[in-house]
Amino acid sequence: MRIGAAVVIVLGVIGYLAFTAQASNKSYFVTIPEMAGMGDKAYSANLRLDGFVKPDTIQQAGTHVNFVLTQFESHNPKATGDALNVKVVYDGTEPPPDTFKGDAQALAIGTYGRDGVFHATQLQAKCASKYAPAAPGAAPAGSAAPASDKRASAAPAPAPEQVNNTTTAGQ
Amino acid sequence: MKKLLVSVSVLVTVALMIWGYYQAMYAAPMEATMGDVQRIFYYHVPNAMLAFLFFAISFLASLVYLATRRSNAPVAQAADAWALAGAEVGVIFCTVVLTTGPLWGRPVWGIWWTWDARLTTTLVLWLIYVSYLLLRKFAAGPQMQTLAAVLAVFGALDVPIVYMANRWWRTQHPAPVFGGGDDSGIKDPHMLAAFGWNVLSWAVWGLLILVFRVYVERRQQKIENARAAAALAAE
Numbered sequence: 001m002r003i004g005a006a007v008v009i010v011l012g013v014i015g016y017l018a019f020t021a022q023a024s025n026k027s028y029f030v031t032i033p034e035m036a037g038m039g040d041k042a043y044s045a046n047l048r049l050d051g052f053v054k055p056d057t058i059q060q061a062g063t064h065v066n067f068v069l070t071q072f073e074s075h076n077p078k079a080t081g082d083a084l085n086v087k088v089v090y091d092g093t094e095p096p097p098d099t100f101k102g103d104a105q106a107l108a109i110g111t112y113g114r115d116g117v118f119h120a121t122q123l124q125a126k127c128a129s130k131y132a133p134a135a136p137g138a139a140p141a142g143s144a145a146p147a148s149d150k151r152a153s154a155a156p157a158p159a160p161e162q163v164n165n166t167t168t169a170g171q
Numbered sequence: 172m173k174k175l176l177v178s179v180s181v182l183v184t185v186a187l188m189i190w191g192y193y194q195a196m197y198a199a200p201m202e203a204t205m206g207d208v209q210r211i212f213y214y215h216v217p218n219a220m221l222a223f224l225f226f227a228i229s230f231l232a233s234l235v236y237l238a239t240r241r242s243n244a245p246v247a248q249a250a251d252a253w254a255l256a257g258a259e260v261g262v263i264f265c266t267v268v269l270t271t272g273p274l275w276g277r278p279v280w281g282i283w284w285t286w287d288a289r290l291t292t293t294l295v296l297w298l299i300y301v302s303y304l305l306l307r308k309f310a311a312g313p314q315m316q317t318l319a320a321v322l323a324v325f326g327a328l329d330v331p332i333v334y335m336a337n338r339w340w341r342t343q344h345p346a347p348v349f350g351g352g353d354d355s356g357i358k359d360p361h362m363l364a365a366f367g368w369n370v371l372s373w374a375v376w377g378l379l380i381l382v383f384r385v386y387v388e389r390r391q392q393k394i395e396n397a398r399a400a401a402a403l404a405a406e
Contacts, residue, residue, distance in 0.1 A: 132202070
């Protein structure tokens, strides 16, 4: 009897969570339009900003990366001039993962500055759960040069002036 | 006869697991965006599915225990053995999930761990069943069995939450591979085959361990009952 009552309570909590899922949906990250709609709050909060890396905007020098985060993937028909873009400056302790490249979905963690630039201290890539075989002869990110090579070239981080146009492996 | 049956099941299980490994590591083609690290999928997802299955076995057996503990002691004791074995094998599968996940996340996401809904609820699930096993280790008798059964029932309530977490909330963890929308799914038949073989081989492995474990636990119960009877007779 007591167990039955407890189960009802727990199931009630689960039901409540499911019911309010739509509202609490936005907790893990915010999208670019959501950040734009936050007004002044966008500047004070520590945010995890979600978007797609705009192709050919990555400028990387070791652990310093400049890129543009955009609302849609480039092959999405909505990716017009009206799509929202945010310039991201990343200064972290490690280079971004190999999967961080043009059109990849990524999360930038940091703060949005009043200069209109998002200052990130962490970068995370997101991955799709759609798997397709690699074309013969193509080199996907995971099979490229061993991690030790990448770390070695990334270790002595050059000054921002020396930013070059190298993108991540596999491009 | 029993020995022959055990040997054949062990051999079949080992053969299936070798075949599953070959399928995942060699037969399945390399994935286009992630490369070879995507092969973790052939272990991560089947193990997660089987963790759910074995926690469900523990859940059902715990319900049977709670329903019969006063009315039908022999059935209740058998159910208790199944509940314990199911939780143990489930914890093994859940541990594999929580190990392979970070190994995959590090190269692909750039992080080992994040506190999103999917990962957090899975860790909570693991902790609930580890505490279930600790409870069973540190206490004994019918009172412990009842408490353990209640804990297993509550633990099982986390299973649907884990399952729905990346459907209800925004997560770092990707959408479900099967039935997850446009950005999900596998079409390549070799990838599907590698996945299917690993679900099968790990399921057979888990069931084999489960049956062995129930057998051992039933023997243990007999020994304890005999000891209790002897202690009563000595008084």
